[in-house]
Amino acid sequence: MTSAEKILWSAPSATRPVAADVRVPGSKSATNRALLLAALSAGPSTIAGGLRARDSVLMIDALRELGVAVEAGERYAAPVWTVTPPEQLTGGDGGDVARVDVGLAGTVMRFLPPVAALADGPVYFDGDPYARARPMGTLIQALRDLGVRIDDGDRAAFPFLVEGTGSVPGGLVELDATASSQFISALLLAGSRYRRGVEVRHIGGPIPSQPHIEMTVEFVRAAGGTVDDSEPGRWVVAPATLRGRDWVIEPDLSNAAPFLAAALITGGTVTVADWPAATTQAGDALRGLLREMGARVELTTGGLTVTGGAGVHGLEADLRDVGELTPTLAAIAALADSPSRFTGIGHLRGHETDRLAALAREINGLGGDVTEEADGLLIRPRPLHGGVFASYADHRMATAGAILGLAVPGVQVEDIATTGKTLPDFPAMWAAMLAADDHDPSTASAGIVG
Numbered sequence: 467m468t469s470a471e472k473i474l475w476s477a478p479s480a481t482r483p484v485a486a487d488v489r490v491p492g493s494k495s496a497t498n499r500a501l502l503l504a505a506l507s508a509g510p511s512t513i514a515g516g517l518r519a520r521d522s523v524l525m526i527d528a529l530r531e532l533g534v535a536v537e538a539g540e541r542y543a544a545p546v547w548t549v550t551p552p553e554q555l556t557g558g559d560g561g562d563v564a565r566v567d568v569g570l571a572g573t574v575m576r577f578l579p580p581v582a583a584l585a586d587g588p589v590y591f592d593g594d595p596y597a598r599a600r601p602m603g604t605l606i607q608a609l610r611d612l613g614v615r616i617d618d619g620d621r622a623a624f625p626f627l628v629e630g631t632g633s634v635p636g637g638l639v640e641l642d643a644t645a646s647s648q649f650i651s652a653l654l655l656a657g658s659r660y661r662r663g664v665e666v667r668h669i670g671g672p673i674p675s676q677p678h679i680e681m682t683v684e685f686v687r688a689a690g691g692t693v694d695d696s697e698p699g700r701w702v703v704a705p706a707t708l709r710g711r712d713w714v715i716e717p718d719l720s721n722a723a724p725f726l727a728a729a730l731i732t733g734g735t736v737t738v739a740d741w742p743a744a745t746t747q748a749g750d751a752l753r754g755l756l757r758e759m760g761a762r763v764e765l766t767t768g769g770l771t772v773t774g775g776a777g778v779h780g781l782e783a784d785l786r787d788v789g790e791l792t793p794t795l796a797a798i799a800a801l802a803d804s805p806s807r808f809t810g811i812g813h814l815r816g817h818e819t820d821r822l823a824a825l826a827r828e829i830n831g832l833g834g835d836v837t838e839e840a841d842g843l844l845i846r847p848r849p850l851h852g853g854v855f856a857s858y859a860d861h862r863m864a865t866a867g868a869i870l871g872l873a874v875p876g877v878q879v880e881d882i883a884t885t886g887k888t889l890p891d892f893p894a895m896w897a898a899m900l901a902a903d904d905h906d907p908s909t910a911s912a913g914i915v916g
């Protein structure tokens with residue numbers, strides 16, 4: 467553990483119901499897909515509203531290492547990136563290797579190796595210490611089946627070397643994606659550039675995070691690729707030249723979750739601006755989930771408004787599709803008036819940390835009663851007390867601690883800076899939400915904000 471990880475952040479308690487308008491930055495999942503497809507396109511692209519946080523900076527740095535130009539500019543005073551792909555993605559040469567740091571970013575560690583295989587030389591991959599524990603073997607094997615040479619020293623984990631040759635045969639691959647939807651997304655994102663395209667067949671139990679695969683299909687099609695997803699568990703990407711295009715990134719709805727949770731828990735109101743009317747983002751499920759937990763939820767042209775005040779209720783839900791919302795929902799559940807059971811989330815053991823174990827340990831450390839089950843969590847609310855809430859380099863563990871701190875005095879979150887993985891400056895946003903008196907809650911339900 468580094469000294470940075472031991473720094474404690476005193477989570478502010480809410481002294482009154484929150485009443486805030488919140489603007490969250492761009493979606494991590496959308497930003498990194500747009501960057502990657504832009505890098506694989508035949509011409510330049512622009513990306514407006516992209517997230518600038520650790521995970522997207524890692525993606526940009528990785529693409530630059532492969533010869534892609536990413537430049538920051540402005541359009542109507544808002545940041546816009548221009549991405550210019552090279553004629554040929556470049557790996558190392560003359561005994562040198564290109565080097566990619568994946569950090570702890572699932573979207574970088576899964577999405578980049580299939581792209582590195584298209585580079586004209588070797589690309590070395592490694593990441594944070596815990597990246598070596600996240601599931602990678604399935605993707606490494608799938609790439610080998612598609613004709614890519616990878617030297618992983620038989621670890622099926624980082625570090626490894628992708629021996630890019632400038633071209634990938636592609637074709638049919640069978641894999642088991644029960645540990646992560648990102649294995650499938652990774653192959654679909656790069657597959658247009660493989661000589662025979664790619665046909666991915668999932669063999670195994672239910673796939674987690676299906677909306678993220680739908681987002682991938684949507685993005686590949688938007689880039690000019692062809693994806694046949696007409697048969698469940700099978701995706702066919704035809705060889706295609708991807709077009710450069712202008713991407714506009716939606717706000718990150720999963721990162722809106724802690725702020726919306728604050729409205730529910732404090733009996734206040736939060737409006738998140740620019741909530742899309744239709745989206746493939748998993749976070750859109752918050753509308754139904756928070757309603758079930760007691761919130762009033764309204765989608766208007768002003769954004770999504772969540773209002774609490776009618777109690778906080780427990781929830782029985784299969785969260786397989788929306789696993790990344792679990793830490794937020796678990797924090798709310800620990801403060802509810804009835805028990806909650808979350809199922810379908812065994813794959814969270816392979817996220818930034820083992821989230822099932824971490825949530826149980828940390829909530830119980832504050833006096834809670836959380837039981838880890840085979841594929842989920844059982845949460846029985848109990849009066850909580852202050853204490854240290856460890857975050858395990860997991861941005862969503864850190865925000866879960868912040869949520870608990872609203873209702874429980876004396877919660878100290880370890881390494882709050884880890885929220886910078888996907889949400890730059892979370893502590894300032896949180897403080898601004900608590901300080902805001904943005905609107906009269908009685909009018910917010912009509913969408914009258916500001």
Ligand SMILES: O=C(O)C1=C[C@@H](OP(=O)(O)O)[C@@H](O)[C@H](O)C1
Nearest residue numbers: 495646647648674675678789790
């Ligand atoms: O493709 C993506 O952008 C993501 C897919 C999901 O991963 P898993 O399928 O591993 O849960 C999700 O949890 C993660 O936050 C982002």
Ligand SMILES: C=C(OP(=O)(O)O)C(=O)O
Nearest residue numbers: 570571572573790817818
């Ligand atoms: C699982 C997550 O991230 P990653 O993209 O690193 O898998 C997450 O953000 O909840």
